[in-house]
Amino acid sequence: MKCEVCSKTISSKDYIKHLYECHPQSYEPLLEKIINLNNDGLSISEIAESLNRTKKFISDNLDLVMESDGAYKVNKPLNIKEWEPKNFTLEATTVWSFKDRGSWATHNGKYRGNWSPYIPRNLILRYTKEGDTVLDPFLGSGTTLVETKLLKRKGIGIDINPNAIKIAEENLRFNKNNDYHPIIRNLDSRNLNIIEDNSIDLICAHPPYANIIKYSDDIEGDLSLLDIDDFLIEISKVAKELFRVLKKDKYCAVLIGDTRRKKHMIPLGFEVMQRFLQAGFVLKETIIKEQHNCQETGFWYKRSIEYNFLLIAHEYLFIFRKP
Template structure:
């Protein structure tokens, strides 16, 4: 069981506008930044506090490093964490192995975000998730169903099924939040984020918020800064956090 030194972030305040920036990613409870590509715990903390209530059932079907699961447990929400990768599932179980009074229940399983057959229709109070950005970061070597193996067109096609499952399991009038980023190929921006946004809208979700989230501490930043000037392109230093309502 993990030894907890600090349970909460210092001087936490809810974000009140549509630009979020967390230079210090957050180190309370069992959080750490060792799982590549995981989001700052300030993001799910803000989302969970705004769009759910104590005792609600949350879903994160791309559980990854377990950040959302930790926050849900700390904030007395119940959560289902799903990931296709055994390494992620094992890490998630380790990260939520702590006890605290008035904490939520965490249910973790290996599974495919496109096929959540074990969750009943309209059973989820809030979806809070951070999918891979196609194959920008590959999270496994030989898991065929892993969306981080997909090039952008294939990734977007598979996200249609992800959005369908989100719509099926979420209760009416409840919220679904997901973070997406873009990439650059052959000198041109590939706007995956807005393509995913349109997929969720086509599924029947209404767009409540678009939040711009500033990126910090990206790998190889110095290298890319040099090349940004040399080859005349701007570094992508933001992601989009979409909040949808069913």
Template sequence: MRWEPENYNMEVTTLWSFRERGNWATHNGRYRGNWSPYIPRNIIKRYSKENDMVLDQFMGSGTTLIETKLLKRKGIGVEINPYAIKLAKNNLDFNKNREYEPKIYNGDARDLYFIPNNSIDLICTHPPYSNIIKYSHGIKDDLSNYDINEFIDEIKIVAKESFRVLKGNKYCAILIGDTRKSKHVVPLGFRVMEKYLEAGFLLKEIIIKEQHNCKTTGFWYKKSIQYNFFLIAHEYLFIFRKPNL
């Protein structure tokens, strides 16, 4: 098993594109919508150091926490879906840096009561994009079951909790994409960005991440020509900084 990507170079521009998703360690693409491990690797290596505390409050199948363990950071994962937690624990069960086993909580990103104020060195997370992909059925507080306006209202609470737990002068990285409804683009990414700015964060970077291998791209190609719309092939990686208060 390879423990790191081959020929890895840290990203240095605001345009990121990973044609190969990344399959070192236990990384895999079986959990729909999980992000490429190149993204948390870049963020963790750039904005944290060994033994720092890294939080992913939308843990999913554990991609970020695999990287915290590999890179010798103390990871905390929060996930509302027990099925995803089961997948994450399985993905994290490897014999490398066992002293950096992350802490995993079945909880809600809007209520991180078990994390003290100003205790996190880096937030690195990938929330659902409203209800574009519904990750659960019957879990009332799962944000992937919320339509756009409700989702934005709840993200405002997530942003406030992120601000509370993060140390001053530290960074919060969040990947979010846009969607389309009634033949028009809904700028979900920018609406989420606004809520983080309202919570008190400063915007450090906007990175455009190109999407590859979308499962529906082949089907939608002809539709995009027929009905005159462009396929959304980008996501936003916002890097926020919490100012020293």
């Protein structure tokens, strides 16, 4: 068929892709029209008819998802501009700092408290090889599993919040290395009985920490709702499960920060490290991860001067080994 904008001959299958790449001004309105008609309840055949196209044209070009009532919904294509970070090099020291958090593939900072994709990328590349199995027991928006899919590792992601599962699934809806599309489950990481003993090559864990960001209002077992003492009791149960599922001599990485109560520092990071050592792990590395969300002006800056305390600007990334 001929492109209506540049008259170039292109296969019907690549028409919308061609508009996206060569004529973005025509791509968005056409896509919007299709999605609006679909939201208005028109079937794919009706949409095709109203746009003077064949039904095959729509199904060849757009991602169609069958809903529970049997009708097809049009999924907006993901506009991915880069699949990889530019000029990536592995971190080589015990201080990690990512000023630009990374926005390749579907990565974005929308999920509160999600980690920079540079963290799982470094861990996966340093500690695993292609085809290995990587577990993220606190999946959130799926940052780790986007990286396992891009880097051809088998990913398993667990989160207690069904909303996180939905967001992660959306972020993983890209067509690249589909043989490595991960397994995602809405479960509690204190009980990983779907995973066999000694079966995982790397764990990338980013637990919520004690009451700082609440990920739900009342989900039973959501560790983000617990105060420090209860959090430490429950994280011990997670540490035991992670120890059980990891293969011998493999690594488990945990990102965790400290907090303040009544103007004093609570060494939550070290407390969590102790719980992992008690579960049987040995400490391989302690990495300081710099945080870039602390402003040198504004409300918290003024308070830090007025009330004489320092703003926390780092977290710990502990790397444990199962001996």
